[in-house]
Amino acid sequence: MRRWSDGGPKGITFVVSAPSGTGKTTLLQRLRERVGGLRFSVSYTTRPPRPGEEEGRDYHFVSRERFFQMVQEGRFIEWAEVHGDLYGTPKVNFDGLGEEDLLLDIDPQGAKRIKEMVRDAVLIFILPPSLEELERRLRRRGKDSEETIRERLKNAKKELDQIALYDYIVVNDDLEEATLLLCSVIRAERCRRKRVMEVKVRDGQDNR
Amino acid sequence: MRRWSDGGPKGITFVVSAPSGTGKTTLLQRLRERVGGLRFSVSYTTRPPRPGEEEGRDYHFVSRERFFQMVQEGRFIEWAEVHGDLYGTPKVNFDGLGEEDLLLDIDPQGAKRIKEMVRDAVLIFILPPSLEELERRLRRRGKDSEETIRERLKNAKKELDQIALYDYIVVNDDLEEATLLLCSVIRAERCRRKRVMEVKVRDGQDNR
Numbered sequence: 001m002r003r004w005s006d007g008g009p010k011g012i013t014f015v016v017s018a019p020s021g022t023g024k025t026t027l028l029q030r031l032r033e034r035v036g037g038l039r040f041s042v043s044y045t046t047r048p049p050r051p052g053e054e055e056g057r058d059y060h061f062v063s064r065e066r067f068f069q070m071v072q073e074g075r076f077i078e079w080a081e082v083h084g085d086l087y088g089t090p091k092v093n094f095d096g097l098g099e100e101d102l103l104l105d106i107d108p109q110g111a112k113r114i115k116e117m118v119r120d121a122v123l124i125f126i127l128p129p130s131l132e133e134l135e136r137r138l139r140r141r142g143k144d145s146e147e148t149i150r151e152r153l154k155n156a157k158k159e160l161d162q163i164a165l166y167d168y169i170v171v172n173d174d175l176e177e178a179t180l181l182l183c184s185v186i187r188a189e190r191c192r193r194k195r196v197m198e199v200k201v202r203d204g205q206d207n208r
Numbered sequence: 209m210r211r212w213s214d215g216g217p218k219g220i221t222f223v224v225s226a227p228s229g230t231g232k233t234t235l236l237q238r239l240r241e242r243v244g245g246l247r248f249s250v251s252y253t254t255r256p257p258r259p260g261e262e263e264g265r266d267y268h269f270v271s272r273e274r275f276f277q278m279v280q281e282g283r284f285i286e287w288a289e290v291h292g293d294l295y296g297t298p299k300v301n302f303d304g305l306g307e308e309d310l311l312l313d314i315d316p317q318g319a320k321r322i323k324e325m326v327r328d329a330v331l332i333f334i335l336p337p338s339l340e341e342l343e344r345r346l347r348r349r350g351k352d353s354e355e356t357i358r359e360r361l362k363n364a365k366k367e368l369d370q371i372a373l374y375d376y377i378v379v380n381d382d383l384e385e386a387t388l389l390l391c392s393v394i395r396a397e398r399c400r401r402k403r404v405m406e407v408k409v410r411d412g413q414d415n416r
Contacts, residue, residue: 125401163401163405164401166401167400167401168396168399168400168401169399169400169401169404169405170399171404180395181395181396181398181399183392184391184392184393184395184396184399185392185395185396185399187388187389187392187393187396188376188389188392188393188395188396188397189396190389191376191377191378191389191392191393192375192376192377193333193371193372193374193375193376193377196377196379197371197377
């Protein structure tokens with residue numbers, strides 16, 4: 001299909017981050033169903049699986065001991081401690097990128113490190129309509145204690161400070177609309193001229 | 209909807225260009241039906257209307273005399289002669305941009321001038337799958353003489369030289385797929401962080 005392309009296909013690295021309670025999991029599930037050619041990077045974590053989560057699909061669940069062993073072996077492109085649990089993105093997920101694009105579901109700390117290493121990475125932040133609405137959603141799902149809710153809200157505000165890193169913001173007010181927007185970002189990035197064809201820019205500027 | 213926005217809404221200027229025979233007219237018609245909040249800029253031209261074209265919807269059709277009068281009155285943001293006919297984009301089309309985005313359907317000469325004046329403009333180039341396929345399509349529609357077909361192909365090659373100006377490339381191989389991609393570019397640009405919220409970028413860089 002990319003018959004105008006000069007070079008071979010290059011995979012795009014997408015990073016999606018969102019404060020908890022924003023609906024990211026549902027959005028990514030819908031994205032997976034609707035947009036092809038997207039490989040979902042599975043991270044390693046030391047936190048226990050939540051109900052419905054599957055080993056190898058949602059995360060690779062490992063002990064802290066095993067995790068630190070992997071750190072020492074240099075197996076992660078980035079790793080971090082979030083809410084007391086360890087999360088790491090294995091380097092091997094970037095192998096063989098080409099025909100497929102890669103999607104990483106990680107927090108702003110990790111996103112920042114990926115951006116430093118993969119300059120062309122596209123960063124997408126999913127936002128709730130407002131902080132008040134986020135609080136309402138966290139309370140409504142009723143699975144967190146008051147303390148955890150306060151903690152999550154504090155974290156959400158801290159994550160928002162990192163928003164300048166991101167290229168796109170998808171506000172999840174209406175789920176169907178947000179799905180459409182997220183899919184659109186993936187499709188549009190695949191159409192960027194600099195990705196479709198490498199052309200000499202005559203005036204020496206290429207800052208978009 | 210843009211509740212996270214600091215400033216008021218700012219309209220985005222989209223420019224779409226394509227060599228003739230690429231299917232741009234059909235694509236733009238479908239875009240108009242599917243994506244709201246997009247105002248289509250109607251240009252002035254001195255060429256006679258083609259079958260099916262309507263005054264005020266497709267173009268404002270005027271005489272060369274009237275056209276040059278408007279040039280003298282400074283009524284165009286850009287104008288140019290293409291294939292012996294004059295085309296101009298009236299300044300008035302940019303008035304009241306805000307809630308709506310503006311879409312201009314103009315050639316690469318005009319696109320270049322718009323980009324110089326509207327730095328934030330988003331330029332989209334529609335491509336046929338290949339030059340051979342473009343030639344086949346021009347012959348198939350059977351409305352041009354051999355000489356005109358040769359002229360159009362020569363122009364297409366010249367327009368392709370300008371492609372480095374453009375931000376996005378949509379290849380129109382399959383009409384439905386191309387429509388989806390064009391709509392996606394519009395939607396994705398509306399999600400760009402720098403448009404959704406103005407945030408201070410801490411490291412002084414903001415080059416995406």
